Amino acid sequence: MVELSRKQRELEQRTNEILRVARPILISEGFQGLSMDRVASQMEYAKGTIYNHFPNKEEIVLALAVESMELRRKLFERASGIGGTARIRMMGLGAACEFFTHHCTDDFVLEQWVRNQGIWDKSTEQRQNLIRQCEGRCMELVSGIVRDALMEHALELPDGLTAEELVFGFWAINYGSQILTHTSPSLPALGINNPANAIRIHCCTLLNGFRWQPLMDYATYSNEMAVLMETLTPMFWSIKNEQ
Amino acid sequence: MVELSRKQRELEQRTNEILRVARPILISEGFQGLSMDRVASQMEYAKGTIYNHFPNKEEIVLALAVESMELRRKLFERASGIGGTARIRMMGLGAACEFFTHHCTDDFVLEQWVRNQGIWDKSTEQRQNLIRQCEGRCMELVSGIVRDALMEHALELPDGLTAEELVFGFWAINYGSQILTHTSPSLPALGINNPANAIRIHCCTLLNGFRWQPLMDYATYSNEMAVLMETLTPMFWSIKNEQ
């Protein structure tokens, strides 16, 4: 039993090693660049052994994406625990998005693989559920803050907009800007020199536009965001230290 | 010369036929599903002949993406010509985005291929320029409206935000929501039942938040958007009729 469980642990360990080998390849050379033969030879195992851990290449990719989504979730969990008004906590989650994209750029890129149809379709139900769960948890954390604001009467929803749909708007603008920033050939050539700051201004405008109290001018918003980014740094490292 | 030009035209015609064959395959089966052998056999030409028209698979994909981007550009050109205040014209471009995603869903999906690193890197400088040009023109059309609003004193930019960065925010929220809607496993399960309407509310909130005159309540905004969507329909068909 001890023996068996040791073996068990060794196998699990290897699953992890495969991911450690695959990750940099996927990041630097994309899906095409990642090959099972290459992973196998780099691990000094036969290809068949790799296939004992993952049924196909797509599952490796999705496993890496899940790791990255989990990292985001943990950051969100911590960020949502920051004290202050609901509005400050909402901004904290915006800061977490920004933090994640800037300091965990590889994870941000890896995460995107779950949006690839071909990869999604080849993956197991089990892993798909893991992804949905993680996404759901992140949504809960943010919509929870919106609900807090509603309870405290710091915010009132417009007719026909749910708390989740309010979150969706912030999700869309943050996600959209980050994808555009990462993949648009050259935003500066289009006149967009500081996309991150532009999105901060948009988010502040949105929050004020929904009359989410306390209202803030841009300077105050910007200062608060700077503080929040600082607050997130140690949180991030403590997550990293628990592996 | 007439003879030569006839040949020339035949070749160009075939380039187009290749795209017509490749398009539905790419749409329904993705990049992996699209194979040069398959295109060749479906065209009843040898593979080598296909390679006389496109140096690799990626270029076919990007050529299709460019077609779709051009369609969007044309729609934007028409939409930006709609009469009314700058604010209404700005909303017209929002409506054009919505229209494009809902009525040209395949084109919306094809467009995304330009954001794929692996594909972008394999494509020719020439086609990359075509893409940048098209993107730049779309930006110009929208930022032109912002500048009109500034001239008419219907809008004032916050400190540190350029006209293009204002556009960027709307680009991000529209683009982000459309990608999320298309690729998120199940938004309804997250409580997002009407993403399109949610984004309309967010855009109205943003415009009002920036104090873009004339301010509108959500009901008015919604009505105006419905009118704009109607206005776009014949414009779209006239574009389609010029092929």
Add this chain to the structure above:
DNA sequence: GTCAATTATTGACGCTGCGTCAGAAAAGTC
């Protein structure tokens, strides 16, 4: 109308990479 030069087409070929599976090796059991 002929024919050499040019241009276009073909498909077999080399190569890479996925996923499989029968057999070899190692670990576990009694």
Add this chain to the structure above:
DNA sequence: GACTTTTCTGACGCAGCGTCAATAATTGAC
């Protein structure tokens, strides 16, 4: 130490990319 079970292996079949030498069609000079 003889067996069963588990794990590992790498050659194999297959598919798809991009090439290129050989072949066919077209052109235009005379």
